[in-house]
C-alpha cells in the first residue's frame with residue numbers, strides 16, 4: 001500500500017512529497033473552484049521523473065450527474081480536460097466527486113448522466129486516465145453518499161472501468177457506519193483505488209456535532225478499529241491532516 005498526502009501548494013509538489021516521505025501525492029491541475037482549462041504544469045518533467053506517484057483531484061464544482069445542461073456540459077468537458085492533464089503528469093487516476101441532483105425523482109437521470117459521461121467519452125477513445133468516483137458526505141440527493149445509491153450508480157458505470165475513491169470521513173459524516181466499510185464498498189464496486197481520510201468534514205448528519213466528533217478523533221479512531229486499516233498505516237497517514245492511501 002502506498003501512503004501519501006494532498007499537496008495544496010503546487011509550486012513544488014515533489015519537494016513537498018519528499019519532505020513528507022510520501023509514496024504518492026494528490027494535486028489539482030486547475031484552481032479547484034474555477035472552470036479554467038488546465039495548462040501544462042511548470043514542473044511536469046520533475047513530476048514524471050520522480051518515483052513519487054501522482055493522482056489528480058478534479059475541481060469541486062464538477063457535477064456530471066446534474067440535470068442542468070449549463071452545469072453538466074462544462075462538467076463533462078472539465079473531466080475530460082483534467083483527465084488529459086492528469087495523464088500528462090503520469091497520474092494513475094482522476095478523482096471526481098459523485099455529484100448530486102435536486103430531488104429523489106432526478107436520481108435515475110443523474111445515474112444515467114454518469115453512464116453517458118463514460119459512454120460518450122468511449123466514442124472518443126476513453127478518458128486519458130481512469131476516473132475514480134469519490135463518495136461525498138452532504139446533500140440529500142447525492143449520487144455517491146449512501147451505499148445503496150453507490151450500488152445503483154455502479155450498476156450503470158462499473159462496466160466502463162470506473163474506479164472508486166473511498167473517503168472514510170465522508171462516508172461516516174454521510175451516515176454510513178465505518179464497520180466493515182472497506183468490505184462493503186468492495187462488494188459493490190469490486191475495487192477501491194484510493195482512500196481519503198481527513199479531519200475536515202462537510203456538514204454531515206449532525207452538523208456541528210459531527211465536526212466536533214471528528215475533532216475529538218472519533219473519525220480516525222473508527223477508521224483504525226473498524227475499517228480494518230492498521231495503526232501503522234494510520235500513523236503514517238497523519239501527514240498534514242490530509243493523508244490518504246492508495247490501495
Ligand SMILES: [Zn+2]
Nearest residue numbers: 057095097134
Ligand atoms: Zn474529494
